[in-house]
Amino acid sequence: MRARAAAAASLLSRRRLLGIAGGTGVVGLAAGGLAGAAARGADGRDEPALSTVGATAVPFHGRHQAGIATPLQACGHLIAFDLRPDADRRAAAALMRRWSQAAEAMTAGRPPGDDDQIALDAGPSSLTVTFGFGRTFFAKTGLESRLPAALVEIPPFSADALDRTRSGGDLWIQIGADDPLVAVHALRVLQRAASGTAEARWQMNGFNRAPGATRRPMTVRNLMGQIDGTNNPRPSDTGFDAKIFVSRTTGPEAWMNGGSYAVVRRIRMLLDTWERLPTARQERVIGRRKDSGAPLSGGTETTPVNLSATGPDGTLAVPGDAHVRVAAPESNGGATLLRRGFSYHDGHRADGAPDAGLLFIAWQADPTTGFIQVQRKLDGADGLTRFIRHESSAVFAVPGGATAPGDYVGRALLES
Ligand SMILES: C=CC1=C(C)c2cc3[nH]c(cc4nc(cc5[nH]c(cc1n2)c(C)c5CCC(=O)O)C(CCC(=O)O)=C4C)c(C)c3C=C
């Protein structure tokens, strides 16, 4: 039975790797050991193996942290912490060690120490846990000289309506998983591990489509109904690593090698206004068809956008203020960012409007030549601006991954 269960899990996992990970190689498969263990119940009786959703594990260790170039998961939690006033560099290092140990266990499908059993019975379910440091972390831990030059404040933009209490933060954790209980379990475990050292400043919860919900693996849709993520850079693209990850840095910032910068924006969608717009006008706001995601210049979802194409009346096929035109690298001196967000819907506001939108997360090697450059262009020139509100903002330095069991994220900053 153990062998059969392991074989079944391995077959399902292989299908998932081919179908969903798109061959990026970042999704590890649950080892036979895990599937075998799952096939034997606590009472010693045989049980069916985990499905591919439960059995898939994303390795915690590596040059880069998981959760950046990893396929999107169905559930996401973003949580920012502030250090307690008495927490110094040693306390922060001890916290990063505790967090990494717990993340290492949970992402492999093992219970962490001090487990609350929320995720008992479930496999790793593609859990990733990604840690980052905010600008305010450095002064509080006496590490001002190690603050990376790239970790700049995000400047104000004219369309911002920011809530400061849900912006910033000394530390940040991004949790992603394909199972809601696995994701919340990680959240609870990590929050308990912070006790005495750091306190939650804000938390946001999001979602994407669940694996297997569509006939074939497809780019996700956002709450405006658009296919969102098509023109993201791919790990196989030339120059991907240089644009998204920090490398070859020497001196006091060398600890960021292998890392990346996350810009996090909670962007509310004015869905009532948006949904009153006829589909053809919605498509002109984005510059792509709503059903297929194909550019208005023609082709299919993956056809490159032709920004010079004109229609029969001689006007631009992709309008001058279309989101994809204004955001495109060609319109921004080549500025590239990896968008990897989660939708959210947190009930309704006092005015009856849905409190819903996108937890927008942009990854890049340098926010000044990534998010900031593109957002400067979008601010004012993007037709989408009328239908969205940026409500919170944060930027985090996300160091490289822990490279071996027992190592912890941030060691190169906190111990050298
Ligand atoms: C500062 C960067 C960006 C913000 C903020 C942003 C918000 C935002 N975007 C959508 C929906 C779509 N965006 C699409 C493409 C796209 N968006 C950005 C940047 C920001 N978006 C870029 C760089 C691109 C790629 C442009 C290109 O090279 O073609 C698309 C089209 C499909 C795709 O390529 O992903 C959609 C749809 C929303 C709803 C939103 C705020 C809520």
Ligand SMILES: [Fe+2]
């Ligand atoms: Fe966009």
